Structure formats: structure tokens, C-alpha cells
Amino acid sequence: MLQTQQQDSISLICHKPIIELENVSFAYNQKPVVNHVNFTVQERDFVGLIGSNGAGKTTLLRMIVGLLAPTSGTVKLFGEPIQQFRNWNLIGYVPQKNSFNPLFPATVREVVISGLFSRNKLFKRVTKADSIKCEEALHAMKIEDLAGKRIGELSGGQQQRAFLARALINNPALLILDEPTVGIDSETQEGFFHLIKHMHQHHNITFLMVSHDMEMIRSYLGEKPKQEAGKIKFYVKHSHDLEDCVETNLTHSLRELRHSMERGKVGV
Numbered sequence: 040m041l042q043t044q045q046q047d048s049i050s051l052i053c054h055k056p057i058i059e060l061e062n063v064s065f066a067y068n069q070k071p072v073v074n075h076v077n078f079t080v081q082e083r084d085f086v087g088l089i090g091s092n093g094a095g096k097t098t099l100l101r102m103i104v105g106l107l108a109p110t111s112g113t114v115k116l117f118g119e120p121i122q123q124f125r126n127w128n129l130i131g132y133v134p135q136k137n138s139f140n141p142l143f144p145a146t147v148r149e150v151v152i153s154g155l156f157s158r159n160k161l162f163k164r165v166t167k168a169d170s171i172k173c174e175e176a177l178h179a180m181k182i183e184d185l186a187g188k189r190i191g192e193l194s195g196g197q198q199q200r201a202f203l204a205r206a207l208i209n210n211p212a213l214l215i216l217d218e219p220t221v222g223i224d225s226e227t228q229e230g231f232f233h234l235i236k237h238m239h240q241h242h243n244i245t246f247l248m249v250s251h252d253m254e255m256i257r258s259y260l261g262e263k264p265k266q267e268a269g270k271i272k273f274y275v276k277h278s279h280d281l282e283d284c285v286e287t288n289l290t291h292s293l294r295e296l297r298h299s300m301e302r303g304k305v306g307v
């Protein structure tokens with residue numbers, strides 16, 4: 040009896056809605072781009088968004104992270120309407136690479152540490168603990184030797200790792216990635232997917248990722264989309280398809296992964 044109750048409560052926890060889109064639409068200057076999307080991302084799902092150029096994928100992500108307000112419909116994050124949601128530290132967002140200005144005068148370390156300053160804490164002082172988290176994230180992404188360089192001087196793959204480190208520094212519960220491997224060579228891409236699959240399988244992180252890499256999406260999320268909304272297809276791997284994860288410190292676990300990869304075959 041007790042065991043059944045425990046199992047019920049575990050399955051309730053596992054099916055907590057993380058993102059809820061209810062009839063969400065968006066138009067730029069009256070030109071509809073996203074039309075009546077209904078979709079729920081549950082805890083520890085991995086959702087891949089596929090669609091042709093201009094299908095509205097980035098627009099949808101920007102509504103989910105609160106950078107655009109839907110023209111109609113509602114977005115909920117972690118069960119709360121987005122207008123009331125304040126816990127932005129739970130969300131790591133890596134926008135499309137080409138939305139970054141290469142002349143931005145910040146070092147890699149500054150970019151990574153800025154991930155700690157959520158929208159509510161713009162002027163927070165950097166503590167020793169913050170610096171340690173930053174070094175761990177840099178190390179996990181194998182870019183500690185680039186920490187003092189200007190972000191614009193890095194290659195595309197190195198910049199992506201810096202932005203991923205920035206997204207990881209808060210130990211996010213939800214990671215939103217917009218075409219994270221665009222312009223990156225195939226070996227680095229392979230390492231990147233290995234890394235995010237590791238994060239999905241070993242940590243309680245929910246993923247929402249836009250990608251044009253059908254091979255990667257199909258190999259991890261299956262052949263068929265779970266849902267289609269206009270030109271956007273949603274591919275999903277549910278949490279119940281995964282083994283239970285043992286929750287460990289994210290950056291430590293990534294450091295271990297990095298070391299085992301250095302000894303083995305795939306490069307991060």
C-alpha cells in the first residue's frame with residue numbers, strides 16, 4: 040500500500056508540466072507566424088522542434104522565455120502563468136548563434152558569470168561562490184583556457200560551449216536551445232549531442248531544442264513527431280522512456296564525462 044502511494048507520488052512528480060502552451064498564436068505586424076499551438080512539455084521530456092526556415096520555431100521559443108508576448112493564448116512555466124513567473128534561474132536559454140554580436144566587449148568568463156544574474160538581480164555582486172560556479176561551468180565545457188578571451192574572438196563551436204556554460208551555471212531545470220550546433224563541425228556536433236544526451240539521461244533536466252539535424256532528432260527522439268502545429272513538428276522522448284536518474288552535481292558530472300571522453304573516443 041505504502042509502496043503504491045510512493046509510486047503514485049513519484050509518477051505525479053515525473054509528470055509535472057514544465058511548459059504549457061494553450062492556443063498560443065503570434066503575429067509580427069498582423070502577419071501570423073505561430074498559430075494556435077497547444078502543447079505540454081513534461082518534466083524531464085526531451086522535445087525537439089523541427090521545421091523549415093521561417094516556420095516560427097524561434098518565435099515560439101522567444102514566447103516561452105518571455106521575450107515576446109503571445110498575440111493570443113497563454114504560456115505557463117512550471118505551472119504558473121508566465122506573467123507571474125519569477126524563478127528565471129530555473130531556465131537556461133541558449134539563443135541562436137547568429138543573434139550574438141561578435142563585437143560585444145565581454146570576456147568568456149564575464150559572459151558565463153552573467154548567467155547568474157537573472158532578470159531580477161541585474162546588479163548582484165559577484166561572490167566567491169559565484170566565481171567557483173563559473174570556473175566549474177568553464178571546466179565542464181572545456182573552455183577554461185579561453186576564460187580571459189573576448190567572446191567575439193572564439194570560433195563558432197567555442198562560442199556555443201561558452202553560451203552553454205552560461206546556461207548551465209545555475210544548474211537549470213529546463214534547458215532551451217535554439218539550433219545549438221549551427222555552423223559547428225561534425226566532430227564537435229557529435230560531442231555536443233553526446234553531452235546533452237548525458238545531461239538528459241543522468242540529470243533531472245527538461246530539454247526543448249530547435250534543430251535542423253534530422254538524423255540526431257530521429258536517432259534520439261524517434262522517427263515520428265508526436266504532434267504538428269502548422270509547419271512546426273514536435274518530436275518527444277518522454278521521461279518514462281528513461282531509466283531513473285541519480286541526481287548528482289551537474290558540473291561535477293560533466294567534468295567526469297569530459298575526463299572519460301578524453302580517455303575514450305568522442306570529443307566534447
Ligand SMILES: Nc1ncnc2c1ncn2[C@@H]1O[C@H](COP(=O)(O)OP(=O)(O)OP(=O)(O)O)[C@@H](O)[C@H]1O
Nearest residue numbers: 067068072090091092093094095096097098099135
Ligand atoms: N522581428 C521580426 N519582425 C518581423 N518579422 C519577423 C521578425 N522575426 C521573425 N520574423 C518573421 O517571422 C517568421 C518566423 O521567424 P522565426 O525566426 O520564428 O522562424 P524559424 O522557424 O526559427 O526559422 P529558422 O529555421 O530560419 O531559424 C519569418 O517569416 C520571419 O521573417
